[in-house]
Amino acid sequence: MEQLINKLKNEIIEALNLTEMTPESIDENAPLFVEGLGLDSIDALELIVLLEKKYGLKLSTAEDGKKVLRSVKSMAEFIRANNKG
């Protein structure tokens, strides 16, 4: 799981151009939006594209999105639960 979380952190940094951040500076339990990384709605769309492009996973409902995109850890759990990590 730790390996997947680190991989995901690197992918998020690249996808969202968070060039001033390192995987170590991202708390996998911190909220991705508003607090924590302070991401916005466009970033949310970019994360949805990342899940589909890198892991072949689609979020079917807005509720799923809220749950899955809560933190890096919740994203990793979603990938692991779908056996794509």
Place this chain on the structure above:
Amino acid sequence: MEIKYHIRDYCIIRNQRISLNGNLIFTGSETIPQSFFTEAYKHFNINYPKFHKMDNLSKLGFLACELLLEHKNIPGIVKGEDVGIILYNAASSADTDRIHQKSIQDRSAYFPSPSVFVYTLANIVIGEICIRHKLFGESTFFISERFNAELLHSYVSLLLDDCVIQSCITGWLELDGDHYDGVLYLIEKTPSGNGGFVIFEPEKLSEIYLQGT
């Protein structure tokens, strides 16, 4: 001829160099626009993480405005609604349009990037500048075949004459592939500061535009 308005400051970004009011303030080593803009961002110790998410046209406009508006005591920019932004270029957002087009070229690998797509309009750079400096005045992005001092002067003068705005950030902001050319002027209705301003007229705009070319 009656002198009505003034060019308070101007910033030129081209050929790996940045000048402010005719003084060279930065020479970069990077030749690729994105790398050069990042080099300048770091050099001037700017702290605005959103910069890294912008497309190159927005980065060019953002940097020019950062330097142009570093004089915080200009009366004209105290109230954001009094400041307009009128920009021109020839390539519109073609540079970002191509990146987006490439991402949707292959139907079997169809992954358009939302963060690229949002910049497929030239006037997004105006939005980025307005958010950064809290400006709410009249704004327009014109597409023009080449830099046209008469056109720029006449439209900005009209806005100032009609009191729609009191100050205006205006100029040429071109970016296409490896070519970038940013020349922004801060035009004031009422002179502020210690004087020494340039008269706002087409000849002066052209003269400044041609500096360093």
